[in-house]
Amino acid sequence: MPEITFIIRFAHRDPTDIPEVIEYTALDAAWQAARLFAEPDSSEIYTRIDLIAHNWAEGTESVIFSMTFAEPYSF
Numbered sequence: 001m002p003e004i005t006f007i008i009r010f011a012h013r014d015p016t017d018i019p020e021v022i023e024y025t026a027l028d029a030a031w032q033a034a035r036l037f038a039e040p041d042s043s044e045i046y047t048r049i050d051l052i053a054h055n056w057a058e059g060t061e062s063v064i065f066s067m068t069f070a071e072p073y074s075f
Contacts, residue, residue: 003057006030006064010037011048013069027053027064034065043069 002025010020024030034051042049051065 001056003055005054005056007050007052007054007061008034009050009052010046011050013043013045013047013072031065034067038067040072042067043072 006024006027006029008022008024008030012019022033024033030051034049037046037049047069049067049069050063053062053064055061
């Protein structure tokens with residue numbers, strides 16, 4: 001197992017939903033996946049999406065990127 005992995009953590013708008021996580025071993029792949037959610041439709045499902053570096057040797061996490069979504073709107 002690599003010493004550092006990259007995790008995308010999704011916080012759902014519905015508080016009864018369990019947060020989702022997707023784990024990557026390469027930062028580039030994690031960035032590409034996180035960018036797919038940078039769109040208005042994501043606000044209907046999520047309140048926040050974080051890209052995190054998890055250091056298994058030290059037991060620490062560092063936020064690399066975070067998207068916080070306001071309440072969804074309609075026109």
